[in-house]
Amino acid sequence: MNVSEAIELLNDKGFKTTSRRKDILTYFFDADGYRTAKELMQHMEAIHEGISFDTVYRNLNIYHEIGILESTELNGEKLFRMNCTNEHHHHFICKECGKTKEIALCPMDDIKGTLKNYYIEGHKFEIYGLCPGCLSA
Template sequence: MDMKKASWLLQNKGFKMTKRREDILAFFAKEDKYQTAKDLYEYMETTYPGISFDTVYRNLHLYHDLGILESTDLNAEKHFRMNCGDHHHHHFICNICGKTKKINLCPMDEVEKLLTKYMIDGHKFEVYGLCPTCQIA
């Protein structure tokens, strides 16, 4: 999702587009990787000294609830990234830097064949490891 679409979605749902909210979008739009609330807090505090962690969390969860951000759990901590598209796919996620790579196949294609009489509500498939850059470091 790009910043323009995210901004439109926020405003369409009745939320004001403030400078803080725009800066949060910019933070996630600039890098294609998962980041923590602490990463966002440290980024925001340089521009908004004294910003509360609660403000950061509220906005993260608002963006997540609206589908602007997607999330995953890495090392027992929630990480967020800009929603990366409308088509169905999965991700490889680097355990060190949080960078992602799309996986354009879905194991559910085979699983659905095994569960023909079951109603599936959803699924999540992620592969974790080290990206080429982090393997060298």
């Protein structure tokens, strides 16, 4: 998803377009990987002096709710990235730079049969490590 698609979705849902919202979207579009609220906050403080936690966290949650961002949780901290918008898939996540690599294979396909009588609400499959770039650096 790119920035203008995200703004369009934001408007469709009845949210206003503000400079802070645009800058948050641009940040994640450029990031191309997972980022923490803290990292976003630091970036935003540089261009909007005095920006509040409220603004950052509220917008992260809105973006996640309406599908602009996807999120995961690592070491007690939430991470966000632009939504991939394509087929169901999983991610390798670089612990150094946050960049991701899509994993097309979903283990659920092979497992559903072994969970008869269970209600499956969701699943999480993620691989952590270092990407080739960070590995050579």
